[in-house]
Amino acid sequence: MDNINDNKHNCTTLCYIEKDDSYLMLHRVKKEKDINKDKWIGVGGHFENGESPEECLLREVWEETGLKLTSFRLRGIVTFSTDVYPTEYMFLYTADGYEGEITECNEGNLEWVKKREVYQLPVWEGDKVFFRLLEEEIPVFSLKLRYEGDNLVETVLNGKRM
Numbered sequence: 001m002d003n004i005n006d007n008k009h010n011c012t013t014l015c016y017i018e019k020d021d022s023y024l025m026l027h028r029v030k031k032e033k034d035i036n037k038d039k040w041i042g043v044g045g046h047f048e049n050g051e052s053p054e055e056c057l058l059r060e061v062w063e064e065t066g067l068k069l070t071s072f073r074l075r076g077i078v079t080f081s082t083d084v085y086p087t088e089y090m091f092l093y094t095a096d097g098y099e100g101e102i103t104e105c106n107e108g109n110l111e112w113v114k115k116r117e118v119y120q121l122p123v124w125e126g127d128k129v130f131f132r133l134l135e136e137e138i139p140v141f142s143l144k145l146r147y148e149g150d151n152l153v154e155t156v157l158n159g160k161r162m
Contacts, residue, residue, distance in 0.1 A: 010086050010087060010088050010089060011046070011047045011053075011056075011088075011089045011090075011091070012044060012045060012046050012047065012056075012088060012089070012090045012091070013044040013045065013047070013053055013056045013057040013060055013090065013091045013092075013093060014041065014042045014043070014044040014078075014090050014091070014092050014093070015042050015043050015044050015057055015060075015061055015069075015072065015092075015093040015094065015095055016042040016093070016094050016095070016134070017042075017043070017061070017065070017067065017069075017094075017095045017096075017098060018094055018095065018096045019096075019112060020112075021114060021115055021116075022112040022113055022114050022115060023042065023112070023113055023115055023118060024042070024043065024065065024102075024110060024111075024112055025040045025041070025042065025110070025111055025112075025113045025118065025121070026040065026041055026042065026043050026064065026105060026107060026108045026109070026110055027039075027040050027108045027109045027110075027111060028040075028041060028107060028108040029108050029109060030105075030106060030107055030108050030109075031107060031108075034107075035085070036124075038122055039122055039123055039124060040113070040118070040121040040122060040123050041123070041124075041127070043060060043061055043064040043065055043105075043110075044056075044057065044060045044061070044064075044090075044093075045060040045063075045064070053074070053091040056091075057069070057072065057091070057093055061095070061098075064105045064107060064110075065102050065103065065105065065110060066100050066101060066102055066103030067098040067099065067100045067101075067102060068098060068099045068100050069095045069097065069098050070097035070098055070099055071095060071096050071097025071098075072093050072094065072095035072096075072097070073093065073094060073095075074091060074092070074093055074140055075092045075093060075094055075130075075133075075134055075140060075141070076092045076130060076133065076138075076140055076141040076142065076143055077089060077090070077091055077092070077140075077141075077142050077143070078090040078092055078126075078130060078143045078144075078145060079142070079143070079144040079145070080126070080145055080147070081144065081145070081146040081147070081154075082146070082147040082148070082149075083147070083148050083149070084147075084149065092130060094134060115131075115135070118131055119131065124150075124152075125151075125152040126143075126145035126147070126152050126155070129143065129145065129152075129155055129157075129162070130143060133157075141157060141158055142157070142158050142159070143155070143156070143157055143158075144156040
């Protein structure tokens with residue numbers, strides 16, 4: 001880190017909340033300058049200074065959905081490498097328990113989407129890789145996704161190229 005007081009880190013969380021064979025997805029349409037503009041993703045965001053992955057997860061889910069997670073699990077760590085942005089390390093979670101009612105999100109529209117339909121949405125190509133790993137119940141995995149621009153050019157699972 002260049003600035004120890006910087007509140008933004010290159011560590012993030014992403015969570016797919018599950019209900020009735022669906023994921024709660026966020027259609028990123030509300031921010032003009034957004035790397036995920038018009039894409040469908042889970043909920044999450046950047047760590048704040050001093051946060052653990054779980055603290056970041058709980059805070060981000062609350063801020064973006066109004067839900068308090070009561071049951072979640074770490075599914076993998078995803079390394080995003082690009083020729084445009086600094087490397088990002090993302091802690092990927094799924095959650096199957098929560099309390100509260102979904103609120104409006106200032107980053108996009110929240111919608112329940114059938115798991116089998118997520119592949120037809122405008123999602124990052126690498127997201128399709130971890131959706132398959134989630135479906136296959138692969139134990140906690142390490143996945144590296146390398147992009148050139150918006151194109152996925154390399155996928156490495158647990159140290160082995162796919």
